[in-house]
Amino acid sequence: MKKSIYVLLSFALVFIMAGCGNHKAEGAQESASMQPEAQSEQAADNGEESSEIESQEASEPVSEPEQETDMEQKTLVVYFSATGTTESLAEYAAEILNADIYEIVPENPYTEADLAYYTNGRADQEQNDLNARPAISGSVENMEEYSTIVLGYPIWHGQAPRIISTFLESYDFSGKTILPFCTSHSSGIGSSADNLHELCPDSVKWLEGRRFEAGTTKEAMENWLEGAILK
Ligand SMILES: Cc1cc2nc3c(=O)[nH]c(=O)nc-3n(C[C@H](O)[C@H](O)[C@H](O)COP(=O)(O)O)c2cc1C
Incomplete structure (x- = not known):
């Protein structure tokens, strides 16, 4: 009985962690969608890594140049x-x-x-x-x-x-x-x-x-x- 409780708890833990992972990905997509249109398209082409680079670029002050x-x-x-x-x-x-x-x-x-x-x-x-x-x-x-x-x-x-x-x-x-x-x-x-x-x-x-x-x-x-x- 104890064993099956452990098994059930392990499954529950795996589902919870998978859920968190998805939220992170959604968060990254949201910040990418804040970029100008052309940048979002490029990010979509290049995958998640590009989105992160674009996000970093966006946080730089635009007024300097x-x-x-x-x-x-x-x-x-x-x-x-x-x-x-x-x-x-x-x-x-x-x-x-x-x-x-x-x-x-x-x-x-x-x-x-x-x-x-x-x-x-x-x-x-x-x-x-x-x-x-x-x-x-x-x-x-x-x-x-x-x-x-x-x-x-x-x-x-x-x-x-x-x-x-x-x-x-x-x-x-x-x-x-x-x-x-x-x-x-x-x-x-x-x-x-x-x-x-x-x-x-x-x-x-x-x-x-x-x-x-x-x-x-x-x-x-x-x-x-x-x-x-x-x-
Ligand atoms: C030492 C000196 C040399 C000058 N040589 C000439 C010259 O070679 N050719 C010319 O057309 N005017 C010449 N001028 C007249 C001045 O170029 C002219 O009056 C000028 O518009 C003066 O400008 P400013 O009032 O801003 O000093 C000379 C004036 C001075 C004081």
């Missing part, structure tokens, strides 16, 4: 302007692009006498010296956050002021996009942009720049930016 993408798409408008012409256009560009803006401020400000060209003044001397690197006051703390730099400068003796070279040599622009623009009395952007490009690492995507005259409208700047980087 999006944040990363936002960071990578930030634009910084950088400019140097001795008499305000380039500054107005840089401000237009920042407004149009909804971008941050940074002014390159010389540690030693340029006086009117410094800027009087063809007088062998300070600006003339700097432009005649390929290696002149006027010091910049302050810096961009978070340069790594920006993927695109719009770089504005006035033309000085057909070239960018040497302080732009100081700026380009102060940061690692690897992998970034740089779009230059300049203002001038009459000269074009000419070789100024090519010479600045040469100061950058090979991995910089250097876009074709443009020269603007004083009094250029915001609409003109917008039209250019649309073709150059907003396309």
Whole structure:
């Protein structure tokens, strides 16, 4: 009698355990059915093991890659302007692009006498010296956050002021996009942009720049930016 009770109890135990096992499987199927449709189909094709992998993947925060993408798409408008012409256009560009803006401020400000060209003044001397690197006051703390730099400068003796070279040599622009623009009395952007490009690492995507005259409208700047980087 005792023996048959043991046998009956053993059978009961086996049934209970089998029941628990089924519940676990049902639970796994439920969590798989919470996945997007395509993932569920793939899980069904691959069997139970894939479902577990899919479930683990689903528990990872989905917002991380999006944040990363936002960071990578930030634009910084950088400019140097001795008499305000380039500054107005840089401000237009920042407004149009909804971008941050940074002014390159010389540690030693340029006086009117410094800027009087063809007088062998300070600006003339700097432009005649390929290696002149006027010091910049302050810096961009978070340069790594920006993927695109719009770089504005006035033309000085057909070239960018040497302080732009100081700026380009102060940061690692690897992998970034740089779009230059300049203002001038009459000269074009000419070789100024090519010479600045040469100061950058090979991995910089250097876009074709443009020269603007004083009094250029915001609409003109917008039209250019649309073709150059907003396309
Ligand atoms: C030292 C110096 C050199 C310049 N050389 C040229 C030049 O070669 N060609 C030109 O068209 N304008 C030249 N300019 C005029 C400036 O490029 C022009 O006024 C520019 O728009 C000024 O920009 P900013 O007001 O942002 O400084 C020169 C100005 C300075 C101060």
